[in-house]
Structures are given as structure tokens and as C-alpha cells.
Amino acid sequence: MTLEVPAEEMEAFLDEVFPQVKGMFGIDHLDEDRLVMRLHSNEQHLRPGGTVSGPAMFSLADVAAYVATMSRIGKEALAVTTNCSIDFMRKPVAGADVIAHAKVLKLGRALSVTDVLLYSDGQPEPVARATLTYSIPPARDAV
Amino acid sequence: MTLEVPAEEMEAFLDEVFPQVKGMFGIDHLDEDRLVMRLHSNEQHLRPGGTVSGPAMFSLADVAAYVATMSRIGKEALAVTTNCSIDFMRKPVAGADVIAHAKVLKLGRALSVTDVLLYSDGQPEPVARATLTYSIPPARDAV
Amino acid sequence: MTLEVPAEEMEAFLDEVFPQVKGMFGIDHLDEDRLVMRLHSNEQHLRPGGTVSGPAMFSLADVAAYVATMSRIGKEALAVTTNCSIDFMRKPVAGADVIAHAKVLKLGRALSVTDVLLYSDGQPEPVARATLTYSIPPARDAV
Amino acid sequence: MTLEVPAEEMEAFLDEVFPQVKGMFGIDHLDEDRLVMRLHSNEQHLRPGGTVSGPAMFSLADVAAYVATMSRIGKEALAVTTNCSIDFMRKPVAGADVIAHAKVLKLGRALSVTDVLLYSDGQPEPVARATLTYSIPPARDAV
Numbered sequence: 189m190t191l192e193v194p195a196e197e198m199e200a201f202l203d204e205v206f207p208q209v210k211g212m213f214g215i216d217h218l219d220e221d222r223l224v225m226r227l228h229s230n231e232q233h234l235r236p237g238g239t240v241s242g243p244a245m246f247s248l249a250d251v252a253a254y255v256a257t258m259s260r261i262g263k264e265a266l267a268v269t270t271n272c273s274i275d276f277m278r279k280p281v282a283g284a285d286v287i288a289h290a291k292v293l294k295l296g297r298a299l300s301v302t303d304v305l306l307y308s309d310g311q312p313e314p315v316a317r318a319t320l321t322y323s324i325p326p327a328r329d330a331v
Numbered sequence: 332m333t334l335e336v337p338a339e340e341m342e343a344f345l346d347e348v349f350p351q352v353k354g355m356f357g358i359d360h361l362d363e364d365r366l367v368m369r370l371h372s373n374e375q376h377l378r379p380g381g382t383v384s385g386p387a388m389f390s391l392a393d394v395a396a397y398v399a400t401m402s403r404i405g406k407e408a409l410a411v412t413t414n415c416s417i418d419f420m421r422k423p424v425a426g427a428d429v430i431a432h433a434k435v436l437k438l439g440r441a442l443s444v445t446d447v448l449l450y451s452d453g454q455p456e457p458v459a460r461a462t463l464t465y466s467i468p469p470a471r472d473a474v
Numbered sequence: 475m476t477l478e479v480p481a482e483e484m485e486a487f488l489d490e491v492f493p494q495v496k497g498m499f500g501i502d503h504l505d506e507d508r509l510v511m512r513l514h515s516n517e518q519h520l521r522p523g524g525t526v527s528g529p530a531m532f533s534l535a536d537v538a539a540y541v542a543t544m545s546r547i548g549k550e551a552l553a554v555t556t557n558c559s560i561d562f563m564r565k566p567v568a569g570a571d572v573i574a575h576a577k578v579l580k581l582g583r584a585l586s587v588t589d590v591l592l593y594s595d596g597q598p599e600p601v602a603r604a605t606l607t608y609s610i611p612p613a614r615d616a617v
Numbered sequence: 618m619t620l621e622v623p624a625e626e627m628e629a630f631l632d633e634v635f636p637q638v639k640g641m642f643g644i645d646h647l648d649e650d651r652l653v654m655r656l657h658s659n660e661q662h663l664r665p666g667g668t669v670s671g672p673a674m675f676s677l678a679d680v681a682a683y684v685a686t687m688s689r690i691g692k693e694a695l696a697v698t699t700n701c702s703i704d705f706m707r708k709p710v711a712g713a714d715v716i717a718h719a720k721v722l723k724l725g726r727a728l729s730v731t732d733v734l735l736y737s738d739g740q741p742e743p744v745a746r747a748t749l750t751y752s753i754p755p756a757r758d759a760v
Contacts, residue, residue: 242412243390250385269385270585271557271607273416273702275730275748277723293734293743294706298584299556299609301704303732303746305722317722317732319704319746321557321607323585413728414700414750416559418587418605420580436591436603437563441727441752442699444561446589446603460579460589462561462603464700464750466728528698529676536671555671559702 191220192262198255201263206251213251216287223256226309227286238282245286245306245316246274252290253302253320260295267300267322274318281308286315298324334363335405341398344406349394356394359430366399369452370429381425388429388449388459389417395433396445396463403438410443410465417461424451429458441467477506478548484541487549492537499537502573509542512595513572524568531572531592531602532560538576539588539606546581553586553608560604567594572601584610620649621691627684630692635680642680645716652685655738656715667711674715674735674745675703681719682731682749689724696729696751703747710737715744727753 193201195218203210217224227248229240250269257267280286287307294301299321306316336344338361346353360367370391372383393412400410423429430450437444442464449459479487481504489496502510513534515526536555543553566572573593580587585607592602622630624647632639646653656677658669679698686696709715716736723730728750735745 242393242415243386246389246415247386269419271416271418272385272389273414273559273748275414275722275750276412277725277730293704293746296706298611301706301746314722317730317748319702319748321704325584416605416702418579418607420582420587436561436600439563441754444563444603457579460587460605462559462605464561468727528679528701529672532675532701533672555705557702557704558671558675559700561700562698 191218191259193259194218197263198259201258202251202255209247209251213248215255218255218259221291223252223259223288223290225252225255225288225290227288229283229285240280240286242276245276245280246272246318248286248288249274249304249306249316249318250320252288252304253300253318253322256290256292256302257295257300257322257324260292260300261324265324267324269320270299270323271321272318274316276316278313278315280315281311284311285309296324300324334361334402336402337361340406341402344401345394345398352390352394356391358398361398361402364434366395366402366431366433368395368398368431368433370431372426372428383423383429385419388419388423389415389461391429391431392417392447392449392459392461393463395431395447396443396461396465399433399435399445400438400443400465400467403435403443404467408467410467412463413442413466414464415461417459419459421456421458423458424454427454428452439467443467477504477545479545480504481545483549484545487544488537488541495533495537499534501541504541504545507577509538509545509574509576511538511541511574511576513574515569515571526566526572528562531562531566532558532604534572534574535560535590535592535602535604536606538574538590539586539604539608542576542578542588543581543586543608543610546578546586547610551610553610555606556585556609557607558604560602562602564599564601566601567597570597571595582610586610620647620688622688623647626692627688630687631680631684638676638680642677644684647684647688650720652681652688652717652719654681654684654717654719656717658712658714669709669715671705674705674709675701675747677715677717678703678733678735678745678747679749681717681733682729682747682751685719685721685731686724686729686751686753689721689729690753694753696753698749699728699752700750701747703745705745707742707744709744710740713740714738725753729753
């Protein structure tokens with residue numbers, strides 16, 4: 189699948205549409221096959237014990253699926269999350285960034301489906317996996 | 332299912348274990364059959380356009396399933412989210428609190444399964460639904 | 475939500491479009507609010523020990539969501555399953571029919587979302603729960 | 618992860634525990650990293666139009682996750698499906714076998730999580746994806 193929007197442009201676009209989470213996420217890599225994003229570890233996402241919370245991992249998976257989808261359909265398009273299933277499998281390493289590896293499995297006219305694996309930076313085993321469906325409405329209105 | 336922990340005690344317990352989200356959630360109602368929780372709408376959870384974000388709705392569903400489970404197994408127990416499936420169905424009303432109605436469908440020795448419906452305060456149609464599985468480890472160690 | 479297709483007509487329609495499972499499912503009740511369907515227990519759906527298999531319960535949930543959706547959008551429409559999350563919570567009672575209680579949570583122009591609870595006939599606690607998304611394409615082509 | 622049970626032994630074991638689906642599934646490949654299984658296409662799994670049905674694809678994903686898990690924990694163990702999320706993404710090719718590629722993402726003491734991608738034999742794009750959680754009870758009793 190060809191990219192409509194390159195990585196640097198995508199990062200600027202994210203800051204523009206989600207100013208409230210500016211600086212929280214970074215794009216490590218983006219090409220036709222895969223996307224690697226990073227959740228910068230900081231106090232706000234922590235649970236007692238210092239590990240990244242479930243909701244913060246959900247946010248990362250959601251943003252990664254959004255970026256992967258938008259980079260293929262273009263910034264002018266609209267895409268809204270309609271479904272997510274997520275499995276939390278291991279406790280993230282305290283203090284480490286969480287890295288998302290995202291792959292678009294389907295890009296249809298009305299729906300995209302993206303698989304995301306989440307890792308504590310530097311660890312071989314995933315801490316979580318998620319699959320997200322984005323609805324791509326034909327025009328600027330609700331699904 | 333009998334409650335081990337009443338609502339007021341549960342609210343204090345939440346502030347204690349999740350100090351970073353203190354004041355974000357409230358317990359409207361908790362009895363043997365159902366739990367009603369509230370996400371206080373504020374700037375931090377907003378997307379452009381002023382509606383509550385997907386991750387904030389996920390957080391509410393996750394906390395509601397946690398509270399519903401812990402109120403039945405007791406505060407000394409441990410419970411960690413292992414799975415969530417969530418469907419986002421309607422755009423939340425801007426500026427309105429989001430209300431979670433949670434029901435424990437199964438409370439086993441090793442797992443609980445909780446259904447959660449989310450509403451914009453005062454609206455009849457749900458904005459989202461989620462099902463969460465919590466693992467209840469026998470002792471203080473990883474799943 | 476108003477019904478486009480009444481129960482008897484829906485049952486005949488099922489036999490027509492899915493002749494290979496004729497007689498496997500029955501519609502106990504169908505009105506604007508809810509649908510009750512039945513999986514007739516028989517040898518083919520059994521696992522060792524005599525209980526209804528997971529795939530048979532999935533089939534029942536899938537058919538129930540299909541019937542609930544089609545009864546609202548009309549038999550001429552097209553609807554295909556795009557997502558299902560299902561939790562198996564208790565072992566079904568051997569020899570008992572499985573009963574599905576289905577409720578359409580959202581009926582949009584492009585998607586329907588239906589919640590289904592499954593019970594062993596006569597038992598108070600659900601054996602499984604499922605949520606299914608059906609895509610409703612605008613015309614007779616793939617999603 | 619080391620295999621406790623090799624492929625040939627696993628196939629015989631399947632016929633033994635699920636005699637009602639004997640001949641329906643085959644194991645193409647099984648090693649420490651991945652499992653490839655096959656659903657033999659036949660009349661019974663067809664929808665109108667000749668493609669493999671959703672429930673048949675669910676069955677294949679479920680059996681693949683079971684085989685992948687059992688091959689690692691041993692045939693004497695017990696494992697029951699507790700959760701599945703599945704996305705149907707493309708219409709399977711009529712008359713073609715469906716091939717499952719399964720990977721165990723987590724094998725804990727109490728739970729396994731397995732990712733499965735399903736393909737029409739010979740096609741590059743997946744027709745479906747699924748993630749399944751199996752509960753591994755400590756002894757021969759229910760979860």
C-alpha cells in the first residue's frame with residue numbers, strides 16, 4: 189500500500205489534531221509495510237509500581253492504527269475508531285518507553301483493520317496486542 | 332453476588348491505588364447487581380470538537396470493571412486486566428459527563444468478565460460498549 | 475427501532491439463504507426491542523462430554539445478530555459480519571438447547587452492533603456473551 | 618517455546634478428542650515458532666455463493682489456537698477457550714482450503730494468547746484474523 193503522507197508530515201499533523209497529547213507519542217519509522225511508534229514514558233501514564241497503565245497502552249495502539257490508516261488515505265480524510273480488542277499479556281518494564289509495531293491488514297473503502305503489537309523498549313516479548321477497526325466515512329459526518 | 336466492599340470505601344480505595352487519576356471518576360451507585368460510575372468531563376479528555384476521547388472512555392470502562400470486580404472479591408485481592416473489546420458507536424455529547432453501567436457476568440476463581448455500557452449523561456442511546464476480563468491471580472505474582 | 479420483517483418471514487428467509495443449517499436454529503421471539511433464538515441441541519455440535527461446542531455457540535450468536543439486523547433493514551439488504559468478540563464463561567448444560575438473547579445497540583447506515591447473551595435453556599447464568607458488528611454495504615459488492 | 622507434542626501425535630490426538638470433526642482439519646506444519654493448519658473446503662462449510670462460512674473460519678482459528686497451546690503444554694493438560702476476537706476482512710475464494718497461521722504470543726501458567734491469520738490457499742492477503750485466549754486450569758475442573 190502506497191503512503192499518501194510521509195512520517196514527518198504525519199507527526200506535525202498529529203500535534204495539530206491532538207494538541208492535548210503533544211509530545212506524548214513519536215513516530216520512529218513509517219513505510220509502506222509497517223509503522224513503529226513510541227509512547228514516551230512519564231509520570232502521568234503510571235500505575236503504582238511505575239509501569240505504564242492499560243489506558244496509556246490503549247492510547248498508543250489507537251494512535252498507531254490512526255497514523256497507519258491516515259498515512260494511506262490522506263490527511264483530508266476522516267477516520268474514527270469503531271472497535272478495538274486488546275490483550276494485556278505482560279507487565280511493562282518500569283521506566284521504559286512502550287513501542288508499537290503496527291500493520292494495516294485491510295484497507296477498504298469503508299473500513300481499515302490494523303494489528304498492533306506493543307513492546308517495552310528493548311524487550312523481545314510483547315506486553316500487549318491490539319486490533320483496531322477504523323471507519324472511514326464517505327464525508328464529514330458520523331457513522 | 333454479595334459485596335465485600337461498599338461504595339464509599341471503594342471510592343477511597345480508588346484514590347489510594349490510582350492517585351494520578353484522583354477526582355477523574357466518581358461512583359454514582361454500587362449494589363449487588365450493578366455499578367454506575369461517572370467520568371467527570373474536562374479538558375484533558377477532549378478531542379478537537381470537544382467530545383470525550385476514545386482512550387478516556389476506555390479508562391472509564393476499565394475502572395468500572397475493576398471496581399465491580401474488587402467490590403466482590405475484596406480490596407486485598409489482586410486483579411489485572413487481561414482483555415478488553417470495545418465498540419465505539421456514537422459521538423459523545425460535548426461537555427457532558429460519561430456514565431458507565433457495569434455488570435459482572437462471571438466471577439470465577441481465576442477470571443471475572445464484566446459488561447459495560449457507556450452513555451453521555453442524560454442520553455438514552457449508548458455511546459460505547461465494552462467487555463473486560465480481569466485475571467485474579469492466586470497470589471501477588473504475574474499471570 | 476421498527477421491524478421491517480416479522481418473525482415467521484425471517485425464519486423462512488433463514489432457511490432460504492442458509493439451507494445447509496436448516497432446522498438448526500429457531501426464532502422463539504422477535505419484536506422491536508429484542509430477539510430470542512434457539513440452537514437445537516444435537517450430536518453435531520457436541521464436544522466430548524456432550525456439551526455444545528464453542529463454534530456452535532459462535533454460529534448461534536452470529537445468526538442471531540444477522541436476524542436482528544436484517545429484521546430492521548429488510549431482506550433485500552446485504553449484511554456481512556466484520557467483527558465478533560466472544561467470551562465463553564460457563565460450560566453449557568449437556569443436552570440442553572442454547573438460547574440467544576440479542577439486542578441491536580446501534581443501527582447506522584454502514585454498520586450494526588448487536589449484543590448477544592447465550593444461556594443453556596432454563597439456566598439463569600449466561601454461558602457466553604458476544605458482540606457482533608455487521609457491515610451494511612450500500613450495494614451488492616464487497617466491503 | 619519448546620514443543621511437548623510433535624505434529625503427527627497432535628493430529629492423532631485431535632481425531633481422538635474431536636471425533637465429530639475428523640478429517641475437517643489438517644496440520645501442515647508445526648514447530649517451536651509457528652503452526653500452519655488447513656480447513657479442508659467442503660459443502661458443509663459453505664454459504665450461498667460457495668465461500669467458507671464465518672463459523673467455519675472461527676472453528677479453524679479455535680482449533681489452531683488449541684493445537685498451538687496443547688503442543689506446548691502437553692496432551693494431558695486441559696485448555697478451554699475463554700475469549701476470541703475475530704475480524705472478517707475479505708471474502709474467501711470459493712472452493713479453496715482456508716489456511717491458518719498461528720503464533721502463541723503468551724504462554725503463562727493460567728492463560729495462553731494466540732494470534733491467528735487466515736488465508737484462502739494461495740492468496741497473499743488474509744481473509745480474517747483472530748486472537749484467542751485459552752484458560753489452562755490447574756486441574757481437571759471448570760474455570
